[in-house]
Amino acid sequence: MEKIIFYIIAVLMIVFAIAAVSSRKILRAVMYLLFVLIGISGIYFLIDYSFLGAIQIVVYGGGVVVLFIFSVLLIHHIELELEVTPLKKKISAGILSAVGLGITLWAILTYSFKTVNSYQSIEVAEIGRKLLSYEDGGYILPFEVISILLLAVMIGAIVIAKGKKLGLKEGEDGLENRE
Amino acid sequence: MIEGISIYEILSLSSILFFIGIYGFFTRENLIMVLMSIELILNAAAINFVIINTYLYPDFLQGAIFSIFIIALAAAETALAIAIIINLYKLVSSVEVKDTEIMKY
Numbered sequence: 001m002e003k004i005i006f007y008i009i010a011v012l013m014i015v016f017a018i019a020a021v022s023s024r025k026i027l028r029a030v031m032y033l034l035f036v037l038i039g040i041s042g043i044y045f046l047i048d049y050s051f052l053g054a055i056q057i058v059v060y061g062g063g064v065v066v067l068f069i070f071s072v073l074l075i076h077h078i079e080l081e082l083e084v085t086p087l088k089k090k091i092s093a094g095i096l097s098a099v100g101l102g103i104t105l106w107a108i109l110t111y112s113f114k115t116v117n118s119y120q121s122i123e124v125a126e127i128g129r130k131l132l133s134y135e136d137g138g139y140i141l142p143f144e145v146i147s148i149l150l151l152a153v154m155i156g157a158i159v160i161a162k163g164k165k166l167g168l169k170e171g172e173d174g175l176e177n178r179e
Numbered sequence: 180m181i182e183g184i185s186i187y188e189i190l191s192l193s194s195i196l197f198f199i200g201i202y203g204f205f206t207r208e209n210l211i212m213v214l215m216s217i218e219l220i221l222n223a224a225a226i227n228f229v230i231i232n233t234y235l236y237p238d239f240l241q242g243a244i245f246s247i248f249i250i251a252l253a254a255a256e257t258a259l260a261i262a263i264i265i266n267l268y269k270l271v272s273s274v275e276v277k278d279t280e281i282m283k284y
Contacts (some may be wrong), residue, residue, distance in 0.1 A: 001182075029212060
């Protein structure tokens with residue numbers, strides 16, 4: 001049963017990923033990307049790591065894709081058709097990624113992984129304890145670093161998106177002279 | 180681990196997703212679409228972390244924890260990049276790759 005579900009999710013993800021990188025309507029491409037991301041969260045649920053699956057849906061479905069949609073609507077109008085990429089570029093990029101995929105698949109399929117057969121689901125409480133532990137193998141330092149990073153990104157995004165008005169004293173191109 | 184699915188199938192799936200992302204990164208001309216391809220690439224990497232953790236080293240949690248960090252980094256990167264893209268649109272009225280020739284002045 002899980003096998004069938006995995007194959008359905010895999011086929012859907014590959015189809016929607018191809019659609020997302022080749023669709024000419026930009027808003028549709030964003031929607032296809034959302035389906036791919038939800039498929040990835042489905043894989044996390046299948047391997048019993050439901051915490052990361054939930055995080056994936058919340059962060060990507062609720063945050064990143066909405067951010068993409070907002071920026072698309074701020075910049076383009078909805079039914080904008082993207083420019084057609086030249087066929088030469090498409091072919092060379094296709095050949096390049098096909099060759100890379102071939103090499104990677106060959107490397108994966110010829111290597112014999114020593115799979116452990118003990119079944120164990122990942123506990124959220126254990127992850128929380130690891131993240132805050134000071135002992136050997138604890139992750140308190142990356143946890144703190146990533147919280148500083150998120151703060152910096154928040155401030156940076158506000159400052160950058162606000163544009164010139166913050167630092168500008170005298171209007172230069174007439175747009176800033178309103179007040 | 181998933182019943183009846185070996186590690187090879189999942190690793191193949193994630194590498195296919197990764198190279199679809201690479202293809203989009205090369206062919207797309209719009210900055211937002213380039214960013215979407217980067218999302219695909221990062222997600223494929225996160226799948227690999229979780230899969231290798233659960234299939235090969237189920238007693239440790241390194242992959243599981245680092246996948247959380249990857250998701251946080253990807254979200255941060257997207258927020259910052261979209262801020263830059265919107266600012267760029269104010270400056271040059273376009274988000275095509277070929278039109279972005281200036282950085283600040």
